[in-house]
Amino acid sequence: MAERKHMSMSTKRRIGNVASYVTLALISIIWILPFVFLLLRSFDVGNTGPSSAIFPEKFGFGNYIYLFTAGADFLKWYFNTFIIALVVCVVQTAMQFSMSYVLSRYRFKLRKFMMNFMLVLGMFPGFLTMIVLYQVLKTIGLTGANAVPGLILVYVASSGMGYYVSKGFLDTLPKSLDEAALVDGATRAQIFVRVILPLCKPILIYTVLTSFMGPWGDYVFAYTVSLGNEAGMNVAAGLNSWLAPNMINDHFAPFCAGGVVVAIPVMVLFLFLQKYYVEGVTGGAVKG
């Protein structure tokens, strides 16, 4: 009896396993296919227009060379994006951490209200404010060709609102560390720099990564603020302009190549910081 029950159990489990593996494999294929497609198409120098063929007609690096020749605006877009992402990454990380530290360690009037208010505001999709932001930026002349500082302003302005992940982490650091440092003779600023920040390394790297990637991959705001002016576009908006009906016929393969080039710095950054990134996402639970 027991024997047969055991066998039926293991058969059941085997069927279950097969089913879940098949499902997972399917999901993986669906997920990974676009990347493979993009990569392969980017090497097609035979047919540079839109095509559903996965394998290129003719292999070559022509599309990549095209990206970096003077004729294409790609370099300009790439540079724009890099500047925006770099500035935003630095400013946003600094602001988010100061904000989190204050919210975690100081007690002041309206603290709770402010935290909830920002949380609720953060729940609205950002592009709801797009029209207003566009009008404001236009008034002060930061649209079109001047979109880069305009975009930096837009991304940085709300950076304090992303406080909750890092505040959550700071909350797990015992307050007695701050107190011990106070007694040892540290000022608040010294505590922040010499005690708290070194302990925040994982979450700091997580913040750096996310604040770099936000503007790096943004399309909606960048497209709106640059509004068709190629000088002010970032890569996403710029590359998208290659998909316009009059461009797509000879720009689809370069578009794919552009996509690959855009992914490279993020990939490098990830590989480089991977160890810390994983720690950062889970590290909050473990006391430092």
Add this chain to the structure above:
Amino acid sequence: MAEVIIKNVKKIYSGNVTAVHDFNLHIKDKEFIVFVGPSGCGKSTTLRMVAGLEDISEGTVSIDGEVVNDMQPKDRHISMVFQNYALYPHLTVYENMAFPLRLDKKQRVEPLSPTEVERAQKELEAARAAGNAAKVAKLEDELQNGRQQKGYTNDQIYDRVTSAAQVLGITQYLTRKPKALSGGQRQRVAIGRAMVKDCKVFLMDEPLSNLDAKLRNQMRAEIILLRKRINTTFIYVTHDQTEAMTLGDRIVCMKDGFIMQVGTPAELFDMPANLFVAQFVGAPMMNTVNCDLSREGDKYFVNPYGYKLPVDGEKGKALLERGVQSRPIILGMRPEHIQLARGKEGIPVTIQVNEMMGSEYHLHVTTEQGNKLIVRIPTISLTDEERNSMVNGTQINITFSGKAMHFFDPESEKNLLVDITNADAYELDADIIKHEQQEELPKAEKEE
């Protein structure tokens, strides 16, 4: 090395929780004071107000004659050891201990540290040999009077950290991170970090309560030695009465934010001001029973559990001196002051629980009326036969020694024979009067 005067200090937390009511204490220079009491009685709050980690709602705290209410912790010349160690996880043990010294950038005249003395002496010899009179004079001056400097030199930091590490036996861990240390080692590092800088008051908030029992006993002994070495004013917080009794010069026993009694360990044990202190100090807890104190001429008797017992010795005299009349009381008897009555006389009780502690027996017994009490009997005072008969359900006879009885008022729970619970409160009042008189004098001069 300083007096700490805590005067009429009150702490009201937001939400109107009064954690400390009118706290008065005059801590003398180099005194070891212990705050003891059950959890939540306001010990930590009071300590943290002295440290400057908590605002003082009312009253003043002064250290070395200076009111520190509005002073940052770093300006109060205090060191503190926290219950959870609060070591900096990213720094090595050495850097943890060096941290307060590295932060201190004050201008000071500092005597040369041993390493520096050694080097200066070599240089001095060389300078003398070379006939460099200016250098000789400078080195001689430094060796004798110390050096004018900002903060501490690396050599001084090294010498201080390594000598503290040696005292605490953590030299071999100096390069480790706190994560790689056991609880006891971490606590040593925390004490070391507090030790390296010169402080006027050394504060400790339950430093041993995260350690296991054996380590706690060991560290307690080490703190006594440490105290001799550091030789400064200590305030030590604990909920453990054994720690309080063994460490304190004086103990401040607290309950619900009030001081119940201030006194030496012996005073608290022999003359508890009230029922709370009587039961908090000493283990197992003092036995109590409601009964009557009766006066017959110059003699006093009590009638616990329906048995009439005489009050004799000092206690009887003290009652007589105060002219106490017959009245209802709560009678207190410490478990160690109850004896086995080997004859027929005595109060018959039945053993419910028998705890063999090695050197003594703790017997939980009930009287014929069902009153529970605890009796402590040294193992050495028992014959083998008696030891074997100390089993649950056995009936034994016990007697109280009349000279070790405590009498409390059933309503106020105050000890009938102890008047003052905090002599400091009176002393401080006198201080205030002195102070006010002094302040008036210069004013009068100005008017002239």
